[in-house]
Amino acid sequence: MASPHYPDGTVRALLQTDLVTEATRAALLPRLDTSEYTPQFFDEATYELLRAVAARIYPQPERPEPIELAPVVDKRLAQGDSDGWRYDAMPPDREAYRLGLGGINQAAQVLFQRPFGHLSEPQQDQVVAAVANGTAPGENWQHLPIDRFFEELLAELAEAYYSHPLAQEEIGYVGMADVPGWHRIEPNQLEAREPEEVKP
Amino acid sequence: MPDEEVLEEGVLNPAKPEIQDPLLKSILAENGGLLAQAPVEQEQPAPLPDPVDEVDCVVIGTGAGGAPLLARLAMAGLKVVALEAGPRRDPTRDYATDEKAQHFLFWNDERLSAGQNPVAFGNNNSGTGVGGSTLHYTAYTPRAHRDDLRLFTDFGKGVDWPFGVEELEPYYEELEHFLGVSGPTPYPWDPPRRTGYPLAPLPLNGAALLMQKACAGLGIQTSPAANAALSARYYQEGVGWREACTNRGFCQAGCNRGAKASMDVTFLPLAEAHGAEIRADAFVTEIERDAKGRVTAVVYTQYGEQKRQRCRHLFLCAGAVETPRLLLLNELALTSGQVGKNFMAHPGMQVWGTFEEDIRPYKGIPGGLISEDTHRPTDADFVGGYLLQSIGVMPVTFASQMARKRKLWGQPLRDYMRSYNHTAGINILGDCLPHENNFLELADEKDVRGLPKPRVHFTAQENEQRMNAHAEKLMRQIWEAAGARDIWAYERYAHTIGTARMGLSGDDAVVNPEGRAFDVPNLYICDNSVFPSALSVNPALTIMALSLRTADKFLAAQQRLDR
Numbered sequence A: 001m002a003s004p005h006y007p008d009g010t011v012r013a014l015l016q017t018d019l020v021t022e023a024t025r026a027a028l029l030p031r032l033d034t035s036e037y038t039p040q041f042f043d044e045a046t047y048e049l050l051r052a053v054a055a056r057i058y059p060q061p062e063r064p065e066p067i068e069l070a071p072v073v074d075k076r077l078a079q080g081d082s083d084g085w086r087y088d089a090m091p092p093d094r095e096a097y098r099l100g101l102g103g104i105n106q107a108a109q110v111l112f113q114r115p116f117g118h119l120s121e122p123q124q125d126q127v128v129a130a131v132a133n134g135t136a137p138g139e140n141w142q143h144l145p146i147d148r149f150f151e152e153l154l155a156e157l158a159e160a161y162y163s164h165p166l167a168q169e170e171i172g173y174v175g176m177a178d179v180p181g182w183h184r185i186e187p188n189q190l191e192a193r194e195p196e197e198v199k200p
Numbered sequence B: 001m002p003d004e005e006v007l008e009e010g011v012l013n014p015a016k017p018e019i020q021d022p023l024l025k026s027i028l029a030e031n032g033g034l035l036a037q038a039p040v041e042q043e044q045p046a047p048l049p050d051p052v053d054e055v056d057c058v059v060i061g062t063g064a065g066g067a068p069l070l071a072r073l074a075m076a077g078l079k080v081v082a083l084e085a086g087p088r089r090d091p092t093r094d095y096a097t098d099e100k101a102q103h104f105l106f107w108n109d110e111r112l113s114a115g116q117n118p119v120a121f122g123n124n125n126s127g128t129g130v131g132g133s134t135l136h137y138t139a140y141t142p143r144a145h146r147d148d149l150r151l152f153t154d155f156g157k158g159v160d161w162p163f164g165v166e167e168l169e170p171y172y173e174e175l176e177h178f179l180g181v182s183g184p185t186p187y188p189w190d191p192p193r194r195t196g197y198p199l200a201p202l203p204l205n206g207a208a209l210l211m212q213k214a215c216a217g218l219g220i221q222t223s224p225a226a227n228a229a230l231s232a233r234y235y236q237e238g239v240g241w242r243e244a245c246t247n248r249g250f251c252q253a254g255c256n257r258g259a260k261a262s263m264d265v266t267f268l269p270l271a272e273a274h275g276a277e278i279r280a281d282a283f284v285t286e287i288e289r290d291a292k293g294r295v296t297a298v299v300y301t302q303y304g305e306q307k308r309q310r311c312r313h314l315f316l317c318a319g320a321v322e323t324p325r326l327l328l329l330n331e332l333a334l335t336s337g338q339v340g341k342n343f344m345a346h347p348g349m350q351v352w353g354t355f356e357e358d359i360r361p362y363k364g365i366p367g368g369l370i371s372e373d374t375h376r377p378t379d380a381d382f383v384g385g386y387l388l389q390s391i392g393v394m395p396v397t398f399a400s401q402m403a404r405k406r407k408l409w410g411q412p413l414r415d416y417m418r419s420y421n422h423t424a425g426i427n428i429l430g431d432c433l434p435h436e437n438n439f440l441e442l443a444d445e446k447d448v449r450g451l452p453k454p455r456v457h458f459t460a461q462e463n464e465q466r467m468n469a470h471a472e473k474l475m476r477q478i479w480e481a482a483g484a485r486d487i488w489a490y491e492r493y494a495h496t497i498g499t500a501r502m503g504l505s506g507d508d509a510v511v512n513p514e515g516r517a518f519d520v521p522n523l524y525i526c527d528n529s530v531f532p533s534a535l536s537v538n539p540a541l542t543i544m545a546l547s548l549r550t551a552d553k554f555l556a557a558q559q560r561l562d563r
Ligand SMILES: Cc1cc2nc3c(=O)[nH]c(=O)nc-3n(C[C@H](O)[C@H](O)[C@H](O)COP(=O)(O)OP(=O)(O)OC[C@H]3O[C@@H](n4cnc5c(N)ncnc54)[C@H](O)[C@@H]3O)c2cc1C
Pocket: B060, B061, B062, B063, B064, B065, B066, B083, B084, B085, B086, B123, B124, B125, B126, B127, B128, B129, B130, B131, B132, B133, B134, B136, B137, B138, B139, B140, B141, B252, B282, B283, B284, B285, B317, B318, B319, B320, B322, B323, B326, B495, B496, B526, B527, B528, B529, B538, B539, B540, B541, B543
């Protein structure tokens, strides 16, 4: 069974209806805003590096305007927010990102003699794969547990991506239509407001 | 019909009796206007009373441990103040059905997680706010079994509780009826009970039905779970009408209907109706004592200002990480050497599978189905036991766990997540034995307040590993029988337990069987930290039962003194 697809526009349309509470709409609508973001924590080069890495972890070739994940990380680090815990083996988050992104660039240099941002997509994928496998070269990995860094990076980007209404639309999640509650909850039972999947 | 819903939303809020429906009004009249005493939700902090005032009791924390006893003490006529680090919110207005927006429900101060199986905190474990972790618990409310409290007697491992489950049973009954627990009567696993659940079970969702069918084929008995979410509208004494669950599946990030029995819609309004004062955004940092070692006051920070509250008795109910942290910070109750020790976390292994069926894991109460056939499995090579639950999940939590475990990235990641609507999970909650390597300590690293961060060491020991292996095999069998493919297991540890345990002697325990610290006569501890063993069931109902018991023992002792 290949991955199902869902019709475009369902979540955007839902958000306009009174099936969604005011609180939920207020949380989701701002995430659809695509205006330019100026980094507050990372310097320009590091921010662009993070963007480039995020674009390989969440490639979105089908989207004219990809969902931007780097602003979520930058804002969090600028505000010093935490999710309540940290691996004791890891340095504080700001330091971890500084070391980890630096390490990715070092790996790119060793493997392809160029910074990550200047590589082709397949080359970038090779660098990310080396980090994922824990085999990436680079001096920074002496100071940062590579597997934990990659795990943290993946988890933070996953949370950022799937918090976005369009990513939720992509996987057919419409739980935000919370006003009426759900009656048809058994397997293969859908409510009128639940989009049917488009079988591939 | 949206308009009807708006009307109904008014009914949900027990703090606003004036806008409730005619039926309610007539019942109110019959009940002598009980509800009319319910407090109005505080939007602004109330003016602070004179700080030199001494109150009978200060309660730190308003979760499962703090809230029930707060109500009990207030109802006995004592002057009580609760100090709660987190905010007070209005669920009908402030709770978005969005995981990210609900971040404020979690204890987000950074904790350091050490050991071979570092425990995730924040959204995995710890809530904050008026209501504590019950604001985001899934409201599973199984009772502990008789033998859960005597692991040492039965297995020669772990420790026994200083009393038997019969001490908790009357409180279980009271709680189930007060909170409005929905569940099966008779309950299939325990010995027969005196009373059944007040409400019928909640409807089963996709994951629950798939698990039910597969288990039937494998000869595993299942039942709809006991859950403190209302399967029907329910009149709660001292609080008023609460609305039925709408199967919104969002319990972990806050119920906006008041259908889930979190403390903010149950014990806390009851406590306030009887004169308790709850101060939100009040973070306690210091506990002051006199020369004899009795607690005299607590110091807390509220809206950037330091304040002091004097008290005759202190109830520390800050949860199994912040409670030992406060004790260590204040060098209090340390003579047993057990503060911070015996940290336990329930093995909470999850097994996920992808199904042909369209499941939509966001619908229905997340944990619909239970089996306790694994309570004492005959083929077990471990001490204690576990229970099985079907689980639903919201997309962000699912994606995050999946990323950590499967390390997928790029196109395979997006493809896998596209089958979100076809995934269903089962998980366990099982006993955990205390071990010397599992403990909490203060780290050198400081938090924003300048206080040392807690560092929690946790390594799953042989018993936990064996239990996980047993459970993983069984859950995989169930999902295979149900027709799942791409089955994967996520090893996780949930619930913070231990760290200030209860026992018969101050040599090896921090509090006595009545919850009082052995070496501080007017300090009581009541939350997850006093559990001597982890139990093979979810903890909240037992924490609440202990809370009521501690309050009753305290009140009885006070009476004895008065005479
Ligand atoms: C996602 C999730 C699902 C869960 N599901 C279930 C379930 O289905 N069934 C079940 O039985 N259990 C469940 N639990 C666990 C259950 O919620 C907790 O075990 C229980 O609420 C713990 O009670 P407690 O009183 O020990 O601590 P808490 O409820 O956490 O209360 C402690 C309170 O103290 C406050 N506090 C801490 N430090 C300070 C300080 N210094 N000053 C002032 N206030 C302070 C905190 O803000 C908090 O409000 C779940 C937990 C989570 C996170």
